[in-house]
Amino acid sequence: MGLSGFRGTTPRNSRAQVREDHSCPGELLTKQTPGQLRRDAPISPALMNSTIEQASSWLGVQIDAFAGRNLLGASVATAAVVLFVYLLSVRKATRLPLVNPNRTFEFSTSRVRKEWLTHAKQIIDTGLRRFPGRPFNMMAADVGLTTVLPPRFANEIRNNPDLSFVEFMAHLFFSNLPGFEPTREGMFDNDIGIVVIQKYLTSLARMTEPLSEEAEFALHDIYTDNEGEKVPRVLFLVKYFIELTTSDIFKKSDWHIENLKNINLAFVARLSSRIFLGEELCRNEEWLKITVNYTVDIMRAAEQLRQVPGPFRRMVHWFLPEAKGLRAEVRQAGDIIRPVLEKRRREKERHRAQGKPPVDYYDAIEWFEETAIEKGRSYDPEVVQLFLSTVAIHTTSDLLTVTLLDIARNPDIIEPLREEIRSVVKDGQLLKKGLGDMKLMDSVIKESLRLKPIGIVSMRRVATKPVSLSDGTYLPKGTKMAVSSYKMWDAETYALPDTWDGYRFLRMREGGGHDVITPHEALLVSTSERHLGFGHGKHACPGRFFAASELKVALAHILTKYDIKLPEGAEVKHRVTGASFYADPFAQLAIRRRPGATLGS
Numbered sequence: 134m135g136l137s138g139f140r141g142t143t144p145r146n147s148r149a150q151v152r153e154d155h156s157c158p159g160e161l162l163t164k165q166t167p168g169q170l171r172r173d174a175p176i177s178p179a180l181m182n183s184t185i186e187q188a189s190s191w192l193g194v195q196i197d198a199f200a201g202r203n204l205l206g207a208s209v210a211t212a213a214v215v216l217f218v219y220l221l222s223v224r225k226a227t228r229l230p231l232v233n234p235n236r237t238f239e240f241s242t243s244r245v246r247k248e249w250l251t252h253a254k255q256i257i258d259t260g261l262r263r264f265p266g267r268p269f270n271m272m273a274a275d276v277g278l279t280t281v282l283p284p285r286f287a288n289e290i291r292n293n294p295d296l297s298f299v300e301f302m303a304h305l306f307f308s309n310l311p312g313f314e315p316t317r318e319g320m321f322d323n324d325i326g327i328v329v330i331q332k333y334l335t336s337l338a339r340m341t342e343p344l345s346e347e348a349e350f351a352l353h354d355i356y357t358d359n360e361g362e363k364v365p366r367v368l369f370l371v372k373y374f375i376e377l378t379t380s381d382i383f384k385k386s387d388w389h390i391e392n393l394k395n396i397n398l399a400f401v402a403r404l405s406s407r408i409f410l411g412e413e414l415c416r417n418e419e420w421l422k423i424t425v426n427y428t429v430d431i432m433r434a435a436e437q438l439r440q441v442p443g444p445f446r447r448m449v450h451w452f453l454p455e456a457k458g459l460r461a462e463v464r465q466a467g468d469i470i471r472p473v474l475e476k477r478r479r480e481k482e483r484h485r486a487q488g489k490p491p492v493d494y495y496d497a498i499e500w501f502e503e504t505a506i507e508k509g510r511s512y513d514p515e516v517v518q519l520f521l522s523t524v525a526i527h528t529t530s531d532l533l534t535v536t537l538l539d540i541a542r543n544p545d546i547i548e549p550l551r552e553e554i555r556s557v558v559k560d561g562q563l564l565k566k567g568l569g570d571m572k573l574m575d576s577v578i579k580e581s582l583r584l585k586p587i588g589i590v591s592m593r594r595v596a597t598k599p600v601s602l603s604d605g606t607y608l609p610k611g612t613k614m615a616v617s618s619y620k621m622w623d624a625e626t627y628a629l630p631d632t633w634d635g636y637r638f639l640r641m642r643e644g645g646g647h648d649v650i651t652p653h654e655a656l657l658v659s660t661s662e663r664h665l666g667f668g669h670g671k672h673a674c675p676g677r678f679f680a681a682s683e684l685k686v687a688l689a690h691i692l693t694k695y696d697i698k699l700p701e702g703a704e705v706k707h708r709v710t711g712a713s714f715y716a717d718p719f720a721q722l723a724i725r726r727r728p729g730a731t732l733g734s
């Protein structure tokens with residue numbers, strides 16, 4: 134994709150630019166100057182190919198190419214030098230103890246990797262216990278050998294320009310393959326995706342009203358106005374008759390039970406889409422399906438591709454059903470978004486010609502367009518929108534689910550929360566200032582994120598240059614690393630760390646409590662090594678301000694309009710898979726519309 138001279142939306146046929154040569158897959162990703170990344174520039178093989186598998190596949194391709202020209206001897210010598218340098222760096226990296234090594238005579242890491250998927254938390258806990266306060270290595274199923282840093286290193290590494298989130302993501306997903314483009318979008322400092330989040334999705338004053346309006350509509354559709362059990366009409370009549378004639382054996386239940394994760398995904402997709410795509414598209418069923426499914430599908434496709442040896446991935450992805458599905462979703466997203474964008478462009482043109490002021494659209498379709506014009510670059514509207522979907526929808530709905538479950542398990546907090554909501558809603562309206570004044574709600578969400586962040590580690594990075602830590606640990610170029618999140622559950626940091634306490638961060642904010650956090654750190658959007666729920670430092674989540682507002686709007690509507698409780702005997706079991714930590718996908722919530730209730734009533 135050319136970067137000079139704005140050419141509007143990238144034409145369809147130029148979207149999937151797959152390089153057909155056999156050069157190192159890492160060539161598409163590199164640093165331009167410290168802190169400023171760009172694509173399309175060459176990169177040394179050793180930088181990206183940090184696993185033996187990738188290094189040997191790259192060498193294999195080079196040898197084939199040279200052999201064809203009778204230069205086998207020279208290429209083998211070159212290969213030997215590259216391999217030697219590579220092995221040297223691996224040796225240095227492996228000087229750190231490995232917490233989950235292979236058994237004797239076990240030559241493949243497949244058992245260890247499988248075990249990591251189901252027991253990563255225990256593996257990391259073992260490492261933290263065996264090597265207290267010191268970095269150690271673990272073999273991870275997703276990106277291979279990973280150095281785990283204790284939380285005390287979070288501050289030290291947080292703004293290090295030689296530790297790249299970009300390259301970590303490139304390892305995790307296959308960003309250079311068609312269908313995966315959205316995972317590439319946010320990776321570069323000058324990408325319009327990041328710019329739009331930082332510039333527009335942080336100015337929340339105008340956003341509160343449309344979010345709140347959409348919450349009203351979406352709850353009606355998704356949480357429903359149902360004040361009673363969903364019963365087929367005929368059965369209902371039978372029941373009604375029996376009720377009239379007998380006692381209350383069939384007494385109509387006024388609660389309905391829902392899979393919380395599913396309804397929250399649908400709800401958050403609606404709210405987010407209102408801001409990302411505007412009123413016209415935010416209720417488009419096809420789009421809503423894609424915005425929810427694409428993230429899950431990309432994970433599945435990446436998982437499948439990880440099973441394929443490096444050199445074959447560029448070919449295999451064309452036939453892999455999961456990767457085909459991704460390409461179809463990107464195409465469909467384009468079919469939905471491009472006509473709207475084109476219509477707006479024509480309208481702008483007409484207004485310009487007639488000397489009228491442009492229509493004031495307030496959504497990310499418009500912000501991407503403006504930012505692309507400012508930067509003089511072309512872009513794919515569906516790719517940038519799917520980028521937003523991947524970073525925003527599942528993360529936010531996961532936290533909404535966890536928070537609602539925590540509230541349902543601690544029902545004493547419901548009335549104080551409703552009281553707070555009542556105090557900030559003015560004339561039935563929720564404004565940005567009101568969100569800021571929801572201090573108990575802020576504390577409640579932060580507490581739920583503390584106990585169940587999206588990962589058991591945070592700040593996953595790749596070293597783009599050798600890095601030495603303050604304790605003398607040497608991290609060679611290519612080292613993949615993560616910071617342990619254990620301080621979020623540590624008794625030295627938080628009193629009764631395993632207990633959900635909705636008031637915890639409110640007390641800290643007001644300067645009380647025994648916990649060692651400063652009042653500023655107690656805010657939901659603040660990050661620190663003691664709360665890595667949104668990461669920390671240069672790559673801390675830039676969408677957290679938007680997410681915090683969206684969650685407060687969502688919860689204000691839900692809690693004032695619905696009664697909620699856990700179904701009888703229900704147990705909530707959040708899940709850890711590898712380094713990811715998910716809200717219980719089967720958790721159910723009993724919901725009942727509060728008759729006549731409106732926002733803030």
Ligand code: HEM
Pocket residue numbers: 298299319320327330334521524525526528529532587591592593665666667668669670671672673674675676677679680
């Ligand atoms: C409750 C919801 C969310 C949670 C828990 C969450 C969490 C995170 C975490 C843990 C990181 C990694 C930070 C690091 O490694 O230091 C991250 C990165 C990121 N998040 Fe979020 N996030 C949420 C919502 C959002 C939303 C709504 C957006 C966009 C609108 C967003 C955009 C991003 C982006 C673009 C990055 C990468 C930052 C970079 O490359 O520098 N997130 N998020």
